[in-house]
Amino acid sequence: MFKIIENPYLQEEILTIIILIVFLILKSIIAKIVIKYATLNDALEHRTNLIIKYINILLGVLAILSIVIIWGVKRDQILLFISSVFAVVGVASFAQWSILSNITAGIVLFFSYPFKIGDVIKIHDKDFPIEAEIEDIKAFYILLKTIDGETITYPNNLLMQKGISVIKKHKEISEFTD
Structure with a gap:
């Protein structure tokens, strides 16, 4: 007849499947939430x-x-494993602090930025004041175009640290609507 084979890894296999299912569900739900937020706030699709x-x-x-x-x-x-992972991540984060802070600032700007592409802004910096139009908001930096036609790349983390005035709003049609 049939012999039942005992699986010593059954618990690990079930937990792995559960984690993968939760990952896929969370991925889908969070994507829908972010798209809904972006639609309500007229954010660009590529952002x-x-x-x-x-x-x-x-x-x-x-x-x-x-x-x-x-x-x-x-x-x-x-x-021991978790502390080792945190040590490696800590060293990597310290070594790449600028990149990580710019990515984090880019995410914060997406959810709570008072300006959009096409707006004319003024960055209040005593050493290097800038008045320019926002051409694009990237993951690490923002592209600005001055009145003189000069293109400036300004890091997102510095944008979060400086005072910003929106001089002129630009009306934009959302890419999510038909």
Whole structure:
């Protein structure tokens, strides 16, 4: 007859499947929430896709970390593993502080920025005041075009630290509507 084979990894397999299902569900729900937020605030589609991409990367890293813990780390070594991961991430974050701060500032600007592409803004910097039109808002920097035609790339993290005045609003049609 049939012999029942006992699977010693059944618990790990079930937890892995659960994590993958939760990852896919969260990915879908968060994408819908971000798109709805972007539609309500007339955000550009490529900026919205960039934010969704960052959130998906974060969710993916968390899912992979969870699966590694389930499969590769014994329960008595979880604290050692987590502290090692945080040490590596801490060193990498310190080494790449500028890049990470610009990405974080780009995400914050997406959800709470008072200006949009096409607006004319004034950056209140005592050493280098800028009055320019916003051409594009990227992940790491913002593209500005001055009255003289000069194109300036301004880091997102500095944009969060300086005072900004919106001089002229630009009306824009949302890319999400038909």
